[in-house]
Amino acid sequence: MKPSHWLPCLDWGRGYDRGSAAQDGLAALIVTLMLIPQSLAYAMLAGLPPVTGLYASILPLLAYALFGSSRTLAVGPVAVVSLMTAATLAPLFPAGSPAYVGAAMLLALLSGVLLAAMAMLRLGFIANFLSHPVVSGFISASGILIAVGQLKHLLGVSASGENLPQLLPKLIQALPGTHGPTLLIGVLSLAWLWWARTHLKQTLQHLGLSAQLANNLAKAGPVLAIIVAIATVDLLQLEQAGVRVVGLVPQGLPGLTLPTLDLDLAIQLLPAALLISLVGFVESVSVGQTLAAKRRQRIQPDNELLGLGAANISAALSGGFPVTGGFARSVVNYDAGARTPMAGVFTALGIGLSVMLLTPLLHDLPQAVLAATIIVAVLSLVDLKSLRHTWRYSRQDGAAQIATLLGVLLIGVEAGILLGVGLSLLLFLWRTSQPHIAVVGQVPGSEHFRNVERFAVIETPNVLSLRVDESLYFPNARYLEDRIGELIASRPQVRHLVLMCSGVNLIDASALDSLNAIVERLHAAGVQLHLSEVKGPVMDRLRRSDFLQCFGGQVFISQFEALKQLAPVPAASSQPLPTQGNPHEKRS
Amino acid sequence: MKPSHWLPCLDWGRGYDRGSAAQDGLAALIVTLMLIPQSLAYAMLAGLPPVTGLYASILPLLAYALFGSSRTLAVGPVAVVSLMTAATLAPLFPAGSPAYVGAAMLLALLSGVLLAAMAMLRLGFIANFLSHPVVSGFISASGILIAVGQLKHLLGVSASGENLPQLLPKLIQALPGTHGPTLLIGVLSLAWLWWARTHLKQTLQHLGLSAQLANNLAKAGPVLAIIVAIATVDLLQLEQAGVRVVGLVPQGLPGLTLPTLDLDLAIQLLPAALLISLVGFVESVSVGQTLAAKRRQRIQPDNELLGLGAANISAALSGGFPVTGGFARSVVNYDAGARTPMAGVFTALGIGLSVMLLTPLLHDLPQAVLAATIIVAVLSLVDLKSLRHTWRYSRQDGAAQIATLLGVLLIGVEAGILLGVGLSLLLFLWRTSQPHIAVVGQVPGSEHFRNVERFAVIETPNVLSLRVDESLYFPNARYLEDRIGELIASRPQVRHLVLMCSGVNLIDASALDSLNAIVERLHAAGVQLHLSEVKGPVMDRLRRSDFLQCFGGQVFISQFEALKQLAPVPAASSQPLPTQGNPHEKRS
The missing domain is CATH 3.30.750.24 (STAS domain)
Structure with missing residues (x-):
């Protein structure tokens, strides 16, 4: 077996030149601008200090660049995996506590080791257990659940729960305590982010910018929201007025540490780690395959397993939490012209510099802006139309999709996906048990x-x-x-x-x-x-x-x-x- | 839907006549003689007072006669299900304690309700999860595990465990404490039972008896062992010499009681109840189909589910434990000429009379004789030859069979069967994930x-x-x-x-x-x-x-x-x- 079998970087690294570097550098800049708010937001979603999101966007990108086979996949914290992390850890430890942070690192380590082991044993086919309808139902429901869960930050109230029946009554009860200034910031951010996502590019083009430049600038929309929000909070002293902000973000690169290896906790986390690994792998591979096909490239599932495994292990070693390849950022990376995983290396450098230089500026960033970032990002994941399509095509597939969707919304993320997988296997067995x-x-x-x-x-x-x-x-x-x-x-x-x-x-x-x-x-x-x-x-x-x-x-x-x-x-x-x-x- | 759809007894009951009654009565007599020692022995195997085995052989037979669709299936306590009962309850309560007995009744109730629910929802196809190789591996391994577990009774020592790595060292340690008279009784019983099973019929035929009579008398071999053993213990006062006997067996029919409905315990027992139901159903249906095919009759899986469900519910209501259709006794019932489930009703009457009249006589029955009964019965379940066949035909099926076999022997019954089912699904998925x-x-x-x-x-x-x-x-x-x-x-x-x-x-x-x-x-x-x-x-x-x-x-x-x-x-x-x-x- 050639060394490049497990290290695809040896293939693309050989012919790397200045032209590719320029392309990758530009893509990295845009992805960095997009990743900073997203990383902070997804860390918050996972119940972790915002800075861990940045930590999880440095070493994992380097590790994936070394072992992964997709040329344009951008790894880091993503919405669904962050939600699963929160769902796993919230019942065990107080959110944000040192024990919680340690458990998140352990979860990333377990997930990484599982993925790497699956790569070595060529067990990637296990991900096939997750059929398209189940994955689709799961992602849509997660999107809704995440969006509803973030409403509390927009309202400036407290309300948490792991499913809609828990969340909605708490939100309604908390409604009278809505904090006006927070709500205003949240709604304005939401409106701006939504408009930026849908109209900013055309507007910039109408202003005479080239399509490429307009496209790239439009990706910086969320960064602008952050800058304006920080300035506003700072000028109007809104923190004293009760607007919740990110607060003190430690400056400097994360130290390399091994998560505490608590064997009992590890065994307890193992099933969740397996689910997170599989969901992350499926999400990542779908994105990777879609993008690779556009350029007639191929990705190798075994290399993807190893790449994601290495990414998660290095997330665990640098104070992060479970990561995977994200859809939105990979598309941005691709559209911005990234040629090789070197774009990921440059992005890691960008995030690294941000952690060293910019974190003091983030103190006054309102949580409502991060929540708005999350909501806009996840609502694009919700695709209820596919449900109608699936149902019309096949009652069984439709039932699996609905069961997953309702399971996630009404019970929780893990129960939902297990329900979907169980039901699709059961229906499959039922179908083949009475053949035509x-x-x-x-x-x-x-x-x-x-x-x-x-x-x-x-x-x-x-x-x-x-x-x-x-x-x-x-x-x-x-x-x-x-x-x-x-x-x-x-x-x-x-x-x-x-x-x-x-x-x-x-x-x-x-x-x-x-x-x-x-x-x-x-x-x-x-x-x-x-x-x-x-x-x-x-x-x-x-x-x-x-x-x-x-x-x-x-x-x-x-x-x-x-x-x-x-x-x-x-x-x-x-x-x-x-x-x-x-x-x-x-x-x- | 006709009433006879759910009550097949309406079909065969209509034309019931004296000729059938005579045939059924003779079969019932022989099965009763066979069931008395087996019921006592399987109750002991399940960790329960011996009399519960008799209780589990009265009402369940009536219930099955009402709802079941096989004409010749004989239900009651069977080896594998008794072993699973013991494996489920032994970690929770001291064997034979009132809590243990109550939990066994609850387990039968859960199992019965699950089976009846599966009948109503037409979920019988779930039993297809248990492929032939998995069932075969499971039954062989259970046979070995049961036989090894009974050795302690032959040796007159104490040694328990739920798998071979636990059992064997304890048996070897206990070897020096072997009780001579017990061992002698055990070995003699074993030799007699083995000889009776393999040679008694021919010997009786050589003595001039008709083939049919010789066959029927040979089934009473174990009863003879019991009578001789009780007489010997009584005459030689062997109980005082340290031979463990069955002891006081309560006289009279069991009262109808509902098991204590402890919800927490019920939830804890549910997975085991499901496994027991499925294994019992598969075992019962295989026997039923084999015998039905010989007379060009058919059995209906939905009716079998309901019949076994009713049998287990009534076992729960009358102080019993999980039951199912047994291979050996059904074959005996069939061979002795049983025509309809009325043979089961007569058998229930026979066992009922025995409980009312004979139980005082059972006090001096040595446990070693029961252990010998079990060992001879279960060793016929062990079929390692099929392993070679399966392996030669298909590596995947062979692997599933070996995994189940080793899982049961080395870890335990539940883990073994789950391992087998999981592996066969996984291998199936792997196989279809890379189609030819x-x-x-x-x-x-x-x-x-x-x-x-x-x-x-x-x-x-x-x-x-x-x-x-x-x-x-x-x-x-x-x-x-x-x-x-x-x-x-x-x-x-x-x-x-x-x-x-x-x-x-x-x-x-x-x-x-x-x-x-x-x-x-x-x-x-x-x-x-x-x-x-x-x-x-x-x-x-x-x-x-x-x-x-x-x-x-x-x-x-x-x-x-x-x-x-x-x-x-x-x-x-x-x-x-x-x-x-x-x-x-x-x-x-």
Whole structure:
């Protein structure tokens, strides 16, 4: 294995030149301006001191640049993972306490070690447990939950909870205590940020700026809000008037420390760390794949696991909390022209400089502005339209998505995602446990066989052709026995049953037992089982059992071949029906 | 819905006559003789007073006769479920204490309610989670664990533990304290029971008895052991010599009581109750199906759930513990000629009479004899040969079986079965997450398409025919994108990609997203996607999305039709190869 297999930076680093550096530098500048408010805000969302958000945006970016395979992914604190961090730690420690901060570091360490282990063991496929509808429902619900949770900062009141039934009554109770100046700052920030996101670019273009410059400047909208807000609080002495501000932010780079390795706590945090890892990985890979595809590049899931693992471990070592690849900032990075992960290195330098120089200026930053930043960011995650699409396409997928959505909103983030994953597995199992089994006949004038209920096809009285539309394996092993029993019982003239295996991609040990039982029962009823169109890998496996020697029938290369040998003269065609589109398809 | 849907006894009860009653009565007598020692023994195995085993063999049999659909299944305490009961309760309460007995009743109640709820909600398919290899590994390991656990009774020492690493050292430590007379009784019982099981029938036949009578008498072997043992202990005053006996067994029928409804305890017991229900259901259904098939009868899984649910609820109400359909006793019931569940009613009467009349006689029954009964019964459950078969057929199934076996032996029953189920799901997901994708070509002289690597087939340079051997759904949605990307990248001359969907039994919402992404990328590369051989149910679903309008390609009825239209003149055939068996199959 080449060293560049685990260190993709050796590939892109070799040809790195001044042109790329200029592009990466510009992208880094814009991402830095975007990351400063976001990092502070997501740390607040995670229940941590704001400066930890900046810490989590330095070393992790370097680590990802070293090991990650996406050229443009920007890692750091993101909304959903910060929410999951808060949901995990809030029941255990008072928010912001040293124990809480330590546990957040431990959570990042566990998450990083899990991701790295999954990379080494090539277990990335576990992330497939999270189907698109579950992830979509989860992210939408998290967005709503986060936005509602931040309202308290806009109102200047206290109200916390891990789901809507806890949050909403508290917010309503706290409503009379709304702090006017805070609300004003919050609403103005919200309006500005929303306008900046949707209209600033065009306005700047109308003012005569180039599209590229307008686009880049528009990303600095939140920074402007911060500067104006700090100046206002400072000038009008609003802190004394009761506007809550970020307060003292320690200056200087974080020291390298190992989180306290409390084994009991680690075991307690492990399930949450696994969920955070998987959700973070899925989110990051989706972003990475989308961006890579645009430039016809590829990302390697194993490298992504390792990159994110390294990012989280280094977050843990530098006073941070769990991080992953973020959608918004990666798109900004991409749009700003980032060519290589070196943009991440430059961004890390930018954040590092900010921590050393700018933190004293952040003291007067109102929490309401950060809350507005979060709300604007997460509301773009909410996509309830996809729910309608999913539901229309598939009731099962729709149910999984709704369950995840409602689970997160009404119970909490972890319960919601587990509900979604559990339900999608259960529905999948239910679906495959009762597979579609079609009686098929020959499409006239062809060698093709289709469902007798959908197509006008030719059937043979003494040969029953069955197509099982599912792999034969443990969830449906018993069902097949039952259905074949019924079908044979209702057709006394049948002497041969040909199982057309074009849809059978696997026959596992449970199904092999069932097949043996079926053969035995069919023999007792005077019927012989045959197989047709058995795929290579399935055939290879059957040859390793004694089924082929014992079942007494033949394995035909195609259903056509089977019928040619078992019933040389086809008996009767069903009536031709009026057709539309496909000439042989029956109308329903 | 007919009343007989939920009360199958209305069906068989209508035509019940004296002939059936005589048959059922004889079977009941034999099963009663067999059940008395087994019930006492399995109660001891479950850590309960022996009499609870008899209690659990009265009402549950009546309840099952009312609701169950198998004609010959005999329910009551069974080895594996008793072991699971002990594993659940032993960490919570001292064995045999009133709290322990109460918790066992509660466990039966929970298990019964769960089973009945599963019947009502038609959730029986959940039992499919337990694949054959997992069940087989679980039962073999439980058999070994039970047998080793009973050795202490044979040796007359104390040693307990929930897995072999706990049990074996304690047994070895306790070895010097072996109680001679107990060991002698134990070994003699073991030898007699073993011989009775394997040779008594033939011996009785050699003595001139009819095969049927010899068979029935042989089942009473354990009862003879009990009688001789009680007489010996009584005559030689062995209890005073230190032989542990069953002791005082309360006389009379159990009173009807509701177990104490401790909600906290109920929640704590719920996961175990679910596992016990599922394992009991699977064991019972396998037995029921096997016996029903022999007489061309059918069992209904929903009725079985309800029957077992009612049996467990009534066990809970009458001082019993979790029960299910047992393999050995059902076979005996069947062999002895039982015709209907009325045999179960007669058996319940027999056990009821025994509780009222015989219990004083059981005082001097040595525990070593019961232990011998258990050991002989469970060793027949151990089937390590099937492990070799499974492993040879499928590494994944074999791994699941080994994991379950080792998990039960080395960690414990619950951990073992969860490990097996988890691993089989994980391996299944892993397997389907990287589906077999074959490039296919036309088998010369037919309309059939097969893998180019296995068959000498005709390929077309500008049309790539791909057969995906898996449903397209969340575990493999991303993999398909990757593989198609690779295949297209290596074939620059391809203009059309036809996805042959004969193996695609489902396209879920995640895979639909992936297909849209694939179409987009193919378009960018100048390739058009088409589908062929899409099955009816899959097509119905696709019509509910906008995929068919947007993807720009066609859906062909067969791969042959697709090639006929997209590449009217086939370009070149691959070299004909020497073949064997199937004329087109390549030799490997």
